[in-house]
Amino acid sequence: MYGNTLTYAGIIHYGPLYLRFRKKMAMIRVQGLNKWFGDHHVLRDIDLHVAQGEVVVVIGPSGSGKSTLCRCLNRLESAGSGEILIDGVPAPVEGRDLARLRADVGMVFQSFNLFQHKTVLDNIMLAPMKVRGASRAEAEKTARDLLARVGIAEQAGKMPAQLSGGQQQRAAIARALAMRPKVMLFDEPTSALDPEMVGEVLDVMVQLAADGMTMVVVTHEMGFARRAADRVVFMDDGQIVETAEPNAFFESPTTDRARNFLAKVLTH
Amino acid sequence: MSPLLDHLPEFWQGLIVTLQLTAASFAGAAVMGLVIAAMRVSPVPVLRGIGTAYVETLQNLPLLVLLVLAVFGLPEIGLQAGLQATATIVIALYEGAYIAEALRSGVNAVSSGQGEAARALGLNFSQSLRHVVLPQALRTVIQPIGNIFIALTMNTSLAAAVGVVELTAAANRVNLLEAQPIPIFVGAGLAYALIAACAGFVTGRLERRLAVVR
Ligand SMILES: Nc1ncnc2c1ncn2[C@@H]1O[C@H](COP(=O)(O)OP(=O)(O)OP(=O)(O)O)[C@@H](O)[C@H]1O
Ligand SMILES: [Mg+2]
Numbered sequence: 001m002y003g004n005t006l007t008y009a010g011i012i013h014y015g016p017l018y019l020r021f022r023k024k025m026a027m028i029r030v031q032g033l034n035k036w037f038g039d040h041h042v043l044r045d046i047d048l049h050v051a052q053g054e055v056v057v058v059i060g061p062s063g064s065g066k067s068t069l070c071r072c073l074n075r076l077e078s079a080g081s082g083e084i085l086i087d088g089v090p091a092p093v094e095g096r097d098l099a100r101l102r103a104d105v106g107m108v109f110q111s112f113n114l115f116q117h118k119t120v121l122d123n124i125m126l127a128p129m130k131v132r133g134a135s136r137a138e139a140e141k142t143a144r145d146l147l148a149r150v151g152i153a154e155q156a157g158k159m160p161a162q163l164s165g166g167q168q169q170r171a172a173i174a175r176a177l178a179m180r181p182k183v184m185l186f187d188e189p190t191s192a193l194d195p196e197m198v199g200e201v202l203d204v205m206v207q208l209a210a211d212g213m214t215m216v217v218v219t220h221e222m223g224f225a226r227r228a229a230d231r232v233v234f235m236d237d238g239q240i241v242e243t244a245e246p247n248a249f250f251e252s253p254t255t256d257r258a259r260n261f262l263a264k265v266l267t268h
Numbered sequence: 269m270s271p272l273l274d275h276l277p278e279f280w281q282g283l284i285v286t287l288q289l290t291a292a293s294f295a296g297a298a299v300m301g302l303v304i305a306a307m308r309v310s311p312v313p314v315l316r317g318i319g320t321a322y323v324e325t326l327q328n329l330p331l332l333v334l335l336v337l338a339v340f341g342l343p344e345i346g347l348q349a350g351l352q353a354t355a356t357i358v359i360a361l362y363e364g365a366y367i368a369e370a371l372r373s374g375v376n377a378v379s380s381g382q383g384e385a386a387r388a389l390g391l392n393f394s395q396s397l398r399h400v401v402l403p404q405a406l407r408t409v410i411q412p413i414g415n416i417f418i419a420l421t422m423n424t425s426l427a428a429a430v431g432v433v434e435l436t437a438a439a440n441r442v443n444l445l446e447a448q449p450i451p452i453f454v455g456a457g458l459a460y461a462l463i464a465a466c467a468g469f470v471t472g473r474l475e476r477r478l479a480v481v482r
Contacts, residue, residue, distance in 0.1 A: 074388055103390025113385035117404050126399060127389035172385075179389060 026085070027052040027183055027214045028073065033082035035068055035238075042068050044238040046082070050183075055215045057225040057246070060235035061261055066218040069235070070185045073216065074105040087182050103131050106176030110188040112168040114160035114175070120147070121156040124175045132179065139178070146174035150204050166197030170204055177208075184208065186217040220265060222250055234258045271446040272455045282438025283459055289356055289424040289434055290463070294417055296360025301367025306397060308372050319368070326365035332426050334358050339430040355427040363420045370412040374405030407478045414471030418464045425460075435459060 028050040035043035042065045050056050058066050071077040073084060075091050075098055084091045086105060092098045115123050124143035128134040134142070147153045150170040152163075160168055169189055176184060186205065190198040202224050209215055209228040217224070225232055225246045232249040234242040234257075242249070242258045253259045272279065307319030326334075338358045339351065349357075378401050386396035428437035439456040443449050 076384055076388060099387075099390045099392045102388055105388075107385075107388040109381060109385065109388075111381055113379075113381035115382060115385070115400050115404075117407070127386075127391060130395050130399065131390040175389070 025052050026050060027054070027087055028216065029083070029085040029088075030073070031083040031085075033069075033072060033084060034080045035065070035072060035077065036080045042238050043072065043080075046238075046240055048233065048240065050214060050216060052214055053212045054230045055209045055213075055217065055228050056231050056233055057229040058216060058218045058233045058235060059220055059225070059261075060241075064235040065238040066235055067187050070107070070187045070216065070218060073183075073185055074102050074107055076107075099131065103127070103179050104182045106179060106181035106184040108169070108172055108176055108184065108186045108189045110192050112160070112165070112172045112192070114168055114172055116160055119157055119159060120152070120163070120171045123160070123171060124178045127175070128178050142178055143174070146177050147171070149177075150174045151200070164197060165193045166200045169193065169197075169201045173201075173204055173208075183214045183216070186215065186219065188218050188220075190219065190221060222246075226250070234261070236261070271442060271448045271452055275442045275446075278438050278442055279435070279455070279459075282433060282435040282456075285352065285433060285438075286421075286424055286435040286459075287463075289352065289359065289427060289432070290417075290421045292356045293359035293363065293424070294420055296357065297363035297367050297416075297420065300360060300364025301371055304364060304368035305371035305375065306394075308368065309375050309397070311393060323365045323368055326362050327369075331359070331362050331423055332429060334362055335426055335430050351430060351432050352427070355424075355430060355432050359420065359423060359427070363416060363423070366416050366419075367413060370409045370416060371402075371405060373412075374407075374409035375401055377408050378404045407475075410471050410475045410478065414467055417467050417471075421463050421467070422460060 026049040028048065030046055030048040033043055033046040033048075034041070046069060048056075048069075058069065060066055068077060072079050073086075075084075078093075079091070086101060089101070091101055114120070115126070118126065121140065121143050124146060125136070125139040128139040128142060129136065144153065144156060147156055150173055152167050152170050152174075155163055155167055155171070160171070163171065173184075173189075189205070190201050193201065198221065202221060205215070205217065205224065206228045217229070219225070229246045232244055232246050233240055234244075234249065234253070234255070236257045242253060242255045244254070249258070250262065253262055304319045304322055307315040308323070310316060310319075335355060335358050338354050342349065342354065375397075382404065383396050383401050386400040387393075391399065424434055425436035427434055428440065431437075433441070435456050439452050443452045446452065
């Protein structure tokens with residue numbers, strides 16, 4: 001709806017002007033989203049607008065619906081009611097259009113989910129060739145560029161199981177980026193990693209944010225939120241309870257629920 | 269051993285028919301199994317229902333009953349096919365149900381994250397099945413499918429009951445002439461055992477070749 005022509009780099013430096021544009025140029029627009037699993041009301045009236053180039057960190061207690069929200073955004077779960085628009089286009093229900101929407105929304109999972117029977121390179125090349133119709137040569141060039149960008153160029157020919165967790169997750173990020181998505185979703189991308197590997201994955205994500213990618217990141221890594229996020233969204237019991245700038249949120253949360261949650265997370 | 273040697277041409281002819289039945293019906297069963305398994309894991313409820321009904325029906329009827337029904341029933345409704353062709357098709361449809369179940373268990377053994385990652389990248393259902401889920405599922409079901417192949421080989425002997433002169437029927441005919449059942453049927457049995465041994469060898473090799481690093 002609002003074409004990319006509106007974003008020329010300069011605008012981003014003018015805070016107030018940019019903020020005024022923000023609402024209009026929403027890359028992700030969620031309005032009145034509800035989701036039920038049977039009788040269980042998992043998402044309650046979620047409204048969330050994410051501007052182009054914005055990085056939103058979603059935090060909240062286990063079971064609060066963070067993963068479900070992510071999965072609704074690329075329609076791995078169907079929405080119960082409400083509206084989800086990606087770059088102005090409503091999420092289609094099924095079929096070919098849905099596959100196209102998913103191709104525009106990259107997703108990185110907690111458990112990496114690299115295809116176990118393919119090399120790292122083939123993992124990255126598969127979707128561009130099958131979905132975007134890229135030639136083998138094009139796909140390979142993109143894949144090698146991306147592997148270099150995430151710092152694992154020399155692992156291209158290996159099978160996923162031969163990589164460390166951090167390397168696998170970086171390969172998974174490269175795989176998602178190969179589709180040139182408009183939005184990247186991360187669902188706890190570092191929770192399954194040994195502590196010494198968390199940093200290498202977060203560095204890639206920080207760089208991606210700096211490059212202007214629109215990102216929704218479910219994570220409890222406050223360091224990442226402070227370094228890279230424009231906004232923190234705190235969810236509890238299926239609702240968005242609080243939205244704030246990262247520093248404001250971590251230093252002085254306004255709701256009791258957020259305060260209690262942060263107290264628990266910080267003491268552990 | 270003389271009854272065997274005296275009738276080598278008949279045995280040989282029977283063995284050829286058994287091999288033809290086995291190869292053709294296994295190929296048909298593999299295709300059928302793939303289609304039915306895809307239906308059973310598809311997101312479309314109607315297809316899932318049809319797939320389930322197919323498997324439940326064919327697994328709950330004796331193959332011999334199906335063979336007899338097809339051989340005598342099809343001409344009644346105006347469908348005329350040779351005995352061997354009819355037997356091949358019936359065995360293929362029947363064993364297809366078992367292959368479908370083996371494939372489905374293989375698909376279920378592949379972690380759901382694999383299919384989700386494929387869909388999240390924009391692959392549609394059949395692409396994610398074909399490029400991501402099935403190749404991984406196949407590796408886990410080589411052994412069970414090898415066993416189905418062996419069972420199918422043995423089951424081709426039921427075609428004798430509807431007049432196809434395969435190995436068992438050939439042995440039976442020779443026995444009617446020679447009345448020496450022990451050497452004759454031991455000989456036929458050894459031929460079946462040899463086919464099974466070959467199948468076991470091939471599945472073993474395949475399994476080692478395709479073993480996934482996890
Ligand atoms: N497929 C499903 N079927 C039924 N209930 C589900 C399903 N997926 C999630 N739920 C339920 O929905 C609620 C929200 O789950 P969700 O995974 O979105 O939470 P989360 O915030 O991501 O939690 P965590 O931090 O543990 O990952 C939970 O109560 C969960 O049990
Ligand atoms: Mg979760």
